[in-house]
Amino acid sequence: MRTIAVAMAKGGVGKTTTAVSLADGLAARGRRVLLVDCDTQDQVAKFLGVNPPYGLAEFVTERTHDGCPVTRNSAVFRARENLWVLSGGIRLAELKTWLGEQPREVRESILRHKLVPREGSIDYLIFDCAPGWDVLSVNILMAATEVLCPVALQGPALEGLKTFFRYLQSAQKLNPELRLKYILPTLFDRRTRHGQQMLEQLGRYFSRQLCAPVHQTVRLCEAPAFGRTIFEHDPGCVAARDYETLVRRVETDEQAARETA
Ligand SMILES: Nc1ncnc2c1ncn2[C@@H]1O[C@H](COP(=O)(O)OP(=O)(O)OP(=O)(O)O)[C@@H](O)[C@H]1O
Ligand SMILES: [Mg+2]
Numbered sequence: 001m002r003t004i005a006v007a008m009a010k011g012g013v014g015k016t017t018t019a020v021s022l023a024d025g026l027a028a029r030g031r032r033v034l035l036v037d038c039d040t041q042d043q044v045a046k047f048l049g050v051n052p053p054y055g056l057a058e059f060v061t062e063r064t065h066d067g068c069p070v071t072r073n074s075a076v077f078r079a080r081e082n083l084w085v086l087s088g089g090i091r092l093a094e095l096k097t098w099l100g101e102q103p104r105e106v107r108e109s110i111l112r113h114k115l116v117p118r119e120g121s122i123d124y125l126i127f128d129c130a131p132g133w134d135v136l137s138v139n140i141l142m143a144a145t146e147v148l149c150p151v152a153l154q155g156p157a158l159e160g161l162k163t164f165f166r167y168l169q170s171a172q173k174l175n176p177e178l179r180l181k182y183i184l185p186t187l188f189d190r191r192t193r194h195g196q197q198m199l200e201q202l203g204r205y206f207s208r209q210l211c212a213p214v215h216q217t218v219r220l221c222e223a224p225a226f227g228r229t230i231f232e233h234d235p236g237c238v239a240a241r242d243y244e245t246l247v248r249r250v251e252t253d254e255q256a257a258r259e260t261a
Contacts, residue, residue: 001123002123003126003127004125005127008151009163013152026250031251033084035085048080057094096136107135108142127143147180153185183202188215212246
């Protein structure tokens with residue numbers, strides 16, 4: 001099983017769009033994917049047009065907000081064929097408080113211990129991280145081995161990256177297996193010089209991790225309003241092709257890992 005955290009401290013860079021598109025694309029190719037929403041905004045469920053009764057908070061604490069017991073299985077919601085979701089939402093605020101109250105020596109690795117799927121049941125565990133940095137972000141980076149970092153090719157994007165790398169380095173001290181595997185440029189507009197220049201700059205720093213960019217397109221803004229992924233909303237559009245390229249790249253690495261194993 002691969003565990004990929006789609007993470008970036010900066011907000012609005014396309015983390016949820018990427019996590020949902022990657023999860024759906026892999027699921028459509030027959031991979032069994034569990035997508036975990038780690039954000040109080042509860043966007044993953046909205047993007048997929050589903051309404052799970054429980055989510056990550058209930059999964060971890062095995063309790064509803066009023067204290068009724070919940071089995072972990074009932075918190076996992078089937079959103080599509082091969083695609084399951086642990087939804088986020090405001091209950092994650094309580095989960096963060098709960099995590100903060102746990103003994104210091106286990107606090108940061110609770111998710112890692114709880115999220116161990118039955119052998120062979122899941123191929124990909126994908127985390128859609130919230131912007132910022134808190135006890136839940138640390139838990140995710142303790143549970144993940146790969147980080148996919150979306151970088152919006154707009155504004156001072158590289159500044160946001162520097163801050164995020166400081167977080168990542170501190171997480172790597174706790175979880176030495178954690179690797180920055182993919183840098184995904186998003187909101188790419190090839191008509192602007194700024195976008196092109198930033199893409200070249202990323203290529204100079206991260207030649208190994210850099211993925212083909214995702215273009216800025218209105219189709220990606222529309223799709224969540226219909227509760228559809230980009231592959232369902234407009235499979236022929238440029239963004240669907242861009243995300244298809246990402247899915248293929250991630251899948252290729254899976255084959256490469258198997259061949260060298
Ligand atoms: N390539 C793109 N082109 C146009 N719009 C996009 C693109 N990617 C994402 N968006 C839109 O930008 C907004 C922010 O995207 P998204 O929610 O994926 O970012 P995020 O990093 O998860 O944000 P947050 O930090 O708030 O969780 C959404 O309205 C989304 O539809
Ligand atoms: Mg998001």
